[in-house]
Structures are given as C-alpha cells and as structure tokens.
Amino acid sequence: ICLAVIDHNTSQTTIIFPIDELTELLHAYSIPVLIDGAHGPGQVNPYLSLAKLKCDFYIGTYHKWMYAVRGCSFLFIRDLSIANQIQPANTTWGYRSRAFQLDNMTHFHLKFFHQGTRD
Structure with missing residues (x-):
C-alpha cells in the first residue's frame, strides 16, 4: 500500500x-x-x-x-522534504526556482502562493 x-x-x-x-x-x-x-x-x-x-x-x-x-x-x-517535491497543477506568475526563494517562505509555499485567476 x-x-x-x-x-x-x-x-x-x-x-x-x-x-x-x-x-x-x-x-x-x-x-x-x-x-x-x-x-x-x-x-x-x-x-x-x-x-x-x-x-x-x-x-x-x-x-x-x-x-x-x-x-x-x-x-x-x-515532512518538508516531501512538500518541496510537490508541484502545483500549473506554473503561473511569480514562479521562482528553488535558488530564488524568499527568506520568509519555503519553496513549497512559493509554488502554491499565487495560482492565477479563476477565469
């Protein structure tokens, strides 16, 4: 399982x-x-x-x-190591590679922070 x-x-x-x-x-x-x-x-x-x-x-x-x-x-x-491997369904505005993450947000948060509009 x-x-x-x-x-x-x-x-x-x-x-x-x-x-x-x-x-x-x-x-x-x-x-x-x-x-x-x-x-x-x-x-x-x-x-x-x-x-x-x-x-x-x-x-x-x-x-x-x-x-x-x-x-x-x-x-x-x-587990943050697992979280950082998860990808959102789409790549959108504000995407940053792991090397450019902000100090106050994990890479996981950055990838999901802005997912665009619903239209």
Missing part, C-alpha cells in the same frame, strides 16, 4: 473517525496517511491543530463550514 486515504468524518452522518489511532496503526506498517478533511475545519473542531495530528498529509477546505469562498482550501504536509 503506497498511501492510505481516510476521511476525517462523513458528510451525511457526521461520524468522526479515529484518525490518530488509524494513523498509528498504518504507520506501524510504514504506510503514509492522508486525511481528507473536507468537513474537518469548522465542523469537527473549530480549533483543529495540524501540529497535534499524527497524519502525514491533511487536506481541508474552508468554504463548507467556515463560510469562505469556494477554492479556499489548504494542503498540510508534515
């Missing part, structure tokens, strides 16, 4: 899964874990702490329960 994908909770019944316990179990077999947190921020816990979660990746969105505009989402990657 290359990657386990687990929902943080179900949308219809709002059952919250034991993601930390499942992550520990999967990590015992060296399986990385991605949590699909589409409903996590705002619904599961308004004070969601990514630092306290044990997963390797967490994807969340703010438009469902935090009343943000569509497309306002986030991707958390615990």
